[in-house]
Amino acid sequence: MAAPNLSHDPLEPLPLIEGVQTDKTINDSLLDHVWRGAGKGWWMLFGCAVSALGLLGISICWTVYKGIGVWGNNIPVGWAFGIINFVWWIGIGHAGTLISAILLLFQQKWRTSINRFAEAMTLFAVICALLFPLLHTGRPWFAAYWLMPYPSVQRIWPQFKSPLTWDVFAVSTYFTISLLFWFLGLVPDLAALRDSSKSKVKRMIYGIFALGWRGSGRHWAEYKWSYILLAGLSTPLVLSVHTIVSFDFAVSVIPGWHTTIFPPYFVAGAVFSGFAMVMTWMLPAREFLGLKHVVTMKHLENMAKVMLVTGMMVTYGYMMEHFIAWYSGSEYEFSEFFRTRMHGPMAPIYWLMMFCNCVVPQLFWSKRARTNILVLWFASILINVGMWCERFTIILTSLHRDFLPSSWKNYGPTWVDFSLFIGTVGLFSTLFLLFLKFVPAVALTEIKELRHELAEHDAVGGETHA
Amino acid sequence: MSGGHEDSGFVARRFVVAEFPSPEALLTGTRRVREGGYKDVDTHTPYPIHGLESALGLGRPKIPTIILFGAIAGACIAYAMIYFCNVIDFPINIGNRPINAPPANIPITFELAILLGGGSSFFGFFTLAGLPRPYHPVFESEEFRRASIDAFFLSVELPVGADADKALADVRAAGAMGTELVYESER
Numbered sequence: 001m002a003a004p005n006l007s008h009d010p011l012e013p014l015p016l017i018e019g020v021q022t023d024k025t026i027n028d029s030l031l032d033h034v035w036r037g038a039g040k041g042w043w044m045l046f047g048c049a050v051s052a053l054g055l056l057g058i059s060i061c062w063t064v065y066k067g068i069g070v071w072g073n074n075i076p077v078g079w080a081f082g083i084i085n086f087v088w089w090i091g092i093g094h095a096g097t098l099i100s101a102i103l104l105l106f107q108q109k110w111r112t113s114i115n116r117f118a119e120a121m122t123l124f125a126v127i128c129a130l131l132f133p134l135l136h137t138g139r140p141w142f143a144a145y146w147l148m149p150y151p152s153v154q155r156i157w158p159q160f161k162s163p164l165t166w167d168v169f170a171v172s173t174y175f176t177i178s179l180l181f182w183f184l185g186l187v188p189d190l191a192a193l194r195d196s197s198k199s200k201v202k203r204m205i206y207g208i209f210a211l212g213w214r215g216s217g218r219h220w221a222e223y224k225w226s227y228i229l230l231a232g233l234s235t236p237l238v239l240s241v242h243t244i245v246s247f248d249f250a251v252s253v254i255p256g257w258h259t260t261i262f263p264p265y266f267v268a269g270a271v272f273s274g275f276a277m278v279m280t281w282m283l284p285a286r287e288f289l290g291l292k293h294v295v296t297m298k299h300l301e302n303m304a305k306v307m308l309v310t311g312m313m314v315t316y317g318y319m320m321e322h323f324i325a326w327y328s329g330s331e332y333e334f335s336e337f338f339r340t341r342m343h344g345p346m347a348p349i350y351w352l353m354m355f356c357n358c359v360v361p362q363l364f365w366s367k368r369a370r371t372n373i374l375v376l377w378f379a380s381i382l383i384n385v386g387m388w389c390e391r392f393t394i395i396l397t398s399l400h401r402d403f404l405p406s407s408w409k410n411y412g413p414t415w416v417d418f419s420l421f422i423g424t425v426g427l428f429s430t431l432f433l434l435f436l437k438f439v440p441a442v443a444l445t446e447i448k449e450l451r452h453e454l455a456e457h458d459a460v461g462g463e464t465h466a
Numbered sequence: 467m468s469g470g471h472e473d474s475g476f477v478a479r480r481f482v483v484a485e486f487p488s489p490e491a492l493l494t495g496t497r498r499v500r501e502g503g504y505k506d507v508d509t510h511t512p513y514p515i516h517g518l519e520s521a522l523g524l525g526r527p528k529i530p531t532i533i534l535f536g537a538i539a540g541a542c543i544a545y546a547m548i549y550f551c552n553v554i555d556f557p558i559n560i561g562n563r564p565i566n567a568p569p570a571n572i573p574i575t576f577e578l579a580i581l582l583g584g585g586s587s588f589f590g591f592f593t594l595a596g597l598p599r600p601y602h603p604v605f606e607s608e609e610f611r612r613a614s615i616d617a618f619f620l621s622v623e624l625p626v627g628a629d630a631d632k633a634l635a636d637v638r639a640a641g642a643m644g645t646e647l648v649y650e651s652e653r
Contacts, residue, residue: 229530
């Protein structure tokens with residue numbers, strides 16, 4: 001892959017769909033991985049994922065049985081792994097919505113090959129994220145009336161002026177809308193699955209989920225509007241979700257949290273980490289599921305460019321935080337950013353974050369790095385690590401040393417903290433592998449539509465767009 | 467295929483199902499069939515085709531209006547809920563801050579507007595489309611399975627007593643490759 005393709009004219013834009021394709025060949029090649037039996041590789045990955053899922057089960061049971069005292073947090077570090085993981089997972093979800101909704105509104109044709117994949121990630125990442133706020137209540141079955149405005153006999157309502165309550169509404173809306181958007185896009189593909197299935201049982205099962213879709217022109221006319229307007233609604237939604245998550249911190253008075261740059265900087269960071277996660281999964285998936293003709297080098301390059309841009313936004317956010325810490329003249333802010341973070345007990349995590357989030361994406365200035373699969377894969381993993389370290393730095397270093405040195409205390413996570421985190425990675429991977437096995441990983445219908453559009457475009461001989 | 471039992475009072479709906487070679491042929495074919503006086507015409511394609519709305523003579527889409535009302539309802543419900551909880555049911559005076567604080571109510575109002583707007587888009591669409599509907603007479607055609615894969619179909623529902631042979635000939639004259647007459651099955 002690193003060798004330059006000499007047959008390709010460098011002045012011609014790279015193709016979005018490779019080879020000579022018809023609706024039939026696209027249909028068959030994109031559904032092939034659903035009909036093919038699961039390979040050894042799939043079962044091995046699935047085994048690992050389910051084992052990690054078991055760990056999640058054990059650590060959830062232990063948390064609920066003993067209480068949240070089994071977690072490492074204690075005053076002054078009242079928030080730790082739970083919220084780090086929550087913010088990290090929610091952030092990962094954001095790339096899905098960016099790809100499916102915002103790039104759709106901007107008519108970026110390359111999004112079509114990766115949107116279904118990324119939307120599924122959104123759903124699974126939000127499920128993982130939602131576990132943490134539920135578990136941190138210690139009694140998850142009470143969470144309904146602690147979090148939701150449910151008329152209980154206590155007559156006390158949630159605090160509607162608190163960003164934590166806003167978060168409940170933002171994240172649950174985000175999950176619901178993402179699910180509806182994903183399923184709406186999936187219905188025509190499920191109909192294609194139903195109609196290309198060989199066995200009666202599969203035909204029935206996919207038929208149930210396809211809801212009797214028959215590609216009616218009357219339906220398409222409303223469908224297109226329903227789909228594009230859901231995208232239109234998702235766009236401000238995704239911006240609002242991470243903005244509200246950042247409010248959880250920004251409206252407090254803790255040095256390191258109390259800053260107005262948080263909303264845009266959190267959103268950029270979310271997209272950055274989300275694209276990295278999509279990349280981490282997309283590279284092996286396109287290899288093993290045979291999706292190379294629709295997820296081409298051009299897609300990978302574009303994703304690398306988005307990571308470069310959002311990575312630099314995140315870097316700018318870091319610079320501004322440090323600048324304002326100095327410029328504000330607040331000694332607590334200054335001490336937080338220039339002493340605690342850089343030289344404190346958690347400094348290695350801080351420097352790892354700086355390396356992964358600011359230095360690593362700079363690789364993508366080079367076209368050779370953007371088109372080298374191994375570089376892309378390792379860089380994307382480093383970025384995932386870096387973004388986790390960012391949330392760790394923001395949350396923990398700010399809390400463990402605040403205004404009063406007598407209340408400073410170090411933090412140490414317990415095995416339950418680690419197990420819960422690894423467990424959610426397992427949950428995410430399990431759901432994702434099941435998705436890859438049973439649902440077309442690429443939006444079939446939209447690819448066919450794109451192929452038709454591109455073919456028409458070529459026939460007219462119009463100028464090609466990059 | 468049978469036309470149903472005489473004594474049960476069931477009258478099978480009849481459809482002409484016709485395949486067209488390309489999306490463009492389907493567009494012109496649809497126009498011609500409609501000009502021939504057929505009312506209940508529909509197309510079945512694997513992906514939306516530009517220009518089908520006008521070929522089918524459809525009016526403005528209803529979904530945008532539904533979403534607008536859904537979103538407005540969501541915003542109103544959210545604000546009313548917060549107002550009821552904080553002002554009417556359990557007002558708490560904290561440092562003489564206003565009991566009704568509009569800026570603090572914006573996020574939840576916004577989120578519920580999106581939730582109900584998006585929900586009405588999804589459920590509104592399926593209600594308008596009459597889905598889920600597992601059975602439809604056009605599925606009686608074996609060939610029709612390709613309508614979701616790579617083929618472009620036209621379906622015409624024939625009124626009771628209409629001449630099926632004439633309809634088949636008309637559709638073929640409009641450019642169809644293959645035509646078939648299907649009957650709704652009684653169940």
